[in-house]
Amino acid sequence: MRRALDLAAAAAAAGEVPVGAVVTFEGRIVGEGANATRSRNDPTAHAEIVAIRAAALALGVDRLGGCDLWVTLEPCAMCAGAIAHARIARLYFGAGDPKGGGVAHGPRIFSQPTTHHRPEVHDGLGEGEASRLLVDFFAARRG
């Protein structure tokens, strides 16, 4: 999660909403990403999607069974769907997101009976630092 938080901080410095994500396999980082929707002109370039795509490409597979995803913010519905498609084994997220989250809030994707795969979910890791990055980012943009 330390690396994901550093990626989030770097995203903020680049003018992107500060969210970072890392995919690990057997404790080793196999893919990482930060929110990059503006710089890449890609509305799907959330940190989780960037990290999942990087990991699958690096491993030469289209499913990441046995891999874990670490992300600083609760995934939205799009990213939760991607996590299910990728067969991620364990999801660790930092701050909850009552407005945009799709795991513990909103559509609660992994609680839907039609969701084909559900990772183990662990929340609250690095929550304080993850939240602070987001609050500071949006405060600076309004300021």
Added chain:
Amino acid sequence: MRRALDLAAAAAAAGEVPVGAVVTFEGRIVGEGANATRSRNDPTAHAEIVAIRAAALALGVDRLGGCDLWVTLEPCAMCAGAIAHARIARLYFGAGDPKGGGVAHGPRIFSQPTTHHRPEVHDGLGEGEASRLLVDFFAARRG
């Protein structure tokens, strides 16, 4: 929708689940894609995601307000989330998907109060041909 159906048929010929999608702006195709999860080693490479990414890149924007998305199958939760993030104005889909759909089934993303943007939704266009492509594809794989 004719172009989306042709893209779906081409996907089947390439061994991918046959789903095709097209993004239009003022009646002109600005992005297109077919399901390519296997060939690209990318669990997020559903037709809608491929088409949205292509359109945003082509137009040099990170939001596709005013654009329409045409897809042969009901979008899943991941793709419905991407459609909301991209601010797609109108969604036209062919066949409904009771098992994996996220618009008219399952999490019904656009009916969630936390979903920030809802496109107009029109279904059933080219439904027969879209369904037939999928049924034939899975029958051949089981055969």
